[in-house]
Amino acid sequence: MKTRHKRMAFILVGLAGLAVAAGLVLNALNSNLALYISPSDVLAGQAPKDKAFRLGGMVVEGSLQRQEDGLTVHFEVTDNHKTIPVAFTGILPDLFQEGQGVVAQGRMEGGMFKATEVLAKHDENYMPPQVADMLEKGEKAKQAAGATAP
Amino acid sequence: MSEFFAMGGHGFYIWTSFGVTALLMIIEVIAVKHSQKKVFKQLARLARAESQR
Amino acid sequence: MGFKNSIAWYYFSAPKNFYVLAGRLIPWFWGAAIVLLAVGLYMSFFVAPTDYKQGESYRIIFVHVPAAWMSMFIYLLMAAYAIIGLSWKVRMAEMMASALAPTGAMFTFLALWTGAFWGKPTWGTYWVWDARLTSELILLFLYIGFMSLQSAIDDPRRASRASALLAIVGVINLPIIYWSVKWWNTLHQGASVSPTMAPKMASTMLTVMFIMAVAFWMYTIAVVLMRARRIILERERQTTWVMDLVKAGTGDKQ
Numbered sequence: 122m123k124t125r126h127k128r129m130a131f132i133l134v135g136l137a138g139l140a141v142a143a144g145l146v147l148n149a150l151n152s153n154l155a156l157y158i159s160p161s162d163v164l165a166g167q168a169p170k171d172k173a174f175r176l177g178g179m180v181v182e183g184s185l186q187r188q189e190d191g192l193t194v195h196f197e198v199t200d201n202h203k204t205i206p207v208a209f210t211g212i213l214p215d216l217f218q219e220g221q222g223v224v225a226q227g228r229m230e231g232g233m234f235k236a237t238e239v240l241a242k243h244d245e246n247y248m249p250p251q252v253a254d255m256l257e258k259g260e261k262a263k264q265a266a267g268a269t270a271p
Numbered sequence: 272m273s274e275f276f277a278m279g280g281h282g283f284y285i286w287t288s289f290g291v292t293a294l295l296m297i298i299e300v301i302a303v304k305h306s307q308k309k310v311f312k313q314l315a316r317l318a319r320a321e322s323q324r
Numbered sequence: 325m326g327f328k329n330s331i332a333w334y335y336f337s338a339p340k341n342f343y344v345l346a347g348r349l350i351p352w353f354w355g356a357a358i359v360l361l362a363v364g365l366y367m368s369f370f371v372a373p374t375d376y377k378q379g380e381s382y383r384i385i386f387v388h389v390p391a392a393w394m395s396m397f398i399y400l401l402m403a404a405y406a407i408i409g410l411s412w413k414v415r416m417a418e419m420m421a422s423a424l425a426p427t428g429a430m431f432t433f434l435a436l437w438t439g440a441f442w443g444k445p446t447w448g449t450y451w452v453w454d455a456r457l458t459s460e461l462i463l464l465f466l467y468i469g470f471m472s473l474q475s476a477i478d479d480p481r482r483a484s485r486a487s488a489l490l491a492i493v494g495v496i497n498l499p500i501i502y503w504s505v506k507w508w509n510t511l512h513q514g515a516s517v518s519p520t521m522a523p524k525m526a527s528t529m530l531t532v533m534f535i536m537a538v539a540f541w542m543y544t545i546a547v548v549l550m551r552a553r554r555i556i557l558e559r560e561r562q563t564t565w566v567m568d569l570v571k572a573g574t575g576d577k578q
Contacts, residue, residue: 155509246525247382289387292434306554
């Protein structure tokens with residue numbers, strides 16, 4: 122009797138687990154497994170019209186502007202093809218930077234994407250600051266050399 | 272010293288990650304050792320019961 | 325595979341011989357695990373440099389990536405043992421599959437946990453339903469399903485067969501986890517280390533990560549062999565060699 126109860130409990134737990142797993146998969150498949158939509162796709166009308174979605178891309182260099190209230194920021198998100206301006210009121214994550222990846226949740230209002238949440242997407246490179254400095258200097262030197270020697 | 276534990280302001284995240292990893296690994300070892308002992312005791316009881324029959 | 329080799333495989337597929345061999349090997353793996361963990365932890369905090377972008381929080385990588393690797397390796401190994409157990413009815417393989425599952429589940433949980441505590445300071449969120457995170461969560465459910473199925477069926481052979489099927493079907497999830505960051509756009513970044521590309525990490529950081537990965541392997545082998553020995557005792561309890569072992573162990577008390 123006792124073992125039968127135990128067995129029933131385990132089978133129920135197992136089935137519940139499988140159901141949750143299947144549900145998650147279906148849910149993920151439903152939203153096409155993509156976490157975000159690129160600016161080009163949004164402008165091509167592939168984003169939901171009256172539903173919140175995630176916009177992903179790079180923060181355009183020099184586009185970040187703090188508004189007068191000190192909390193609202195405006196910046197532009199690009200996929201190197203099309204660009205969408207974004208407005209967000211709140212605290213940006215530590216790794217949010219111009220020229221870096223970003224994923225913003227929100228909806229289009231007029232031509233502007235009003236974000237309710239902004240997440241920073243970081244890349245797969247890890248190195249000490251000294252090395253990063255060196256790489257940057259090397260990159261600049263290369264560009265300078267390229268500019269002077271046509 | 273406290274600067275080390277602060278980890279540049281990310282101490283909470285770093286120590287929670289390393290701490291829970293260490294904790295779970297230690298718990299797993301203790302649990303496996305404990306269950307090994309339990310099985311041995313159980314089998315010993317069975318053997319005794321058998322020999323008394 | 326040589327003739328001598330196949331004899332060895334055959335020899336150690338007998339639970340009794342496996343039990344003895346595992347007992348001899350376990351202390352060595354413990355030794356290696358403890359030394360490597362000590363070195364790896366020391367290097368994680370005192371040798372590995374600060375990251376240029378993330379600062380100190382990236383140090384979570386030294387437990388996160390090895391745990392995530394183990395979660396997938398262990399599943400692959402478990403499925404391989406499940407296939408061997410299912411097709412050739414090797415009892416020892418069935419027992420090894422069961423011995424691997426809890427440790428695999430633990431590392432999967434740890435990969436998710438450390439990932440959450442790394443995501444918060446870097447991405448700005450503990451969790452997001454992207455393809456990488458979701459498929460790793462499904463891996464945890466697969467492990468839990470495997471273990472629940474085993475404890476739900478009383479007859480160990482039938483339990484092994486049923487759970488082996490689940491393990492084998494679940495293998496489909498492994499390539500999904502691995503390539504999810506390539507196939508779909510995710511918040512999780514791409515791989516820093518892969519067999520086909522130069523690593524995108526400074527070499528000191530990479531060394532520390534590999535030391536921790538090997539340490540986790542040693543730990544896994546040690547703890548899984550210990551668990552396998554317990555499973556052998558349970559499943560082979562009617563055999564004379566287990567009885568002799570038990571009598572010898574308690575002989576002086578009686």
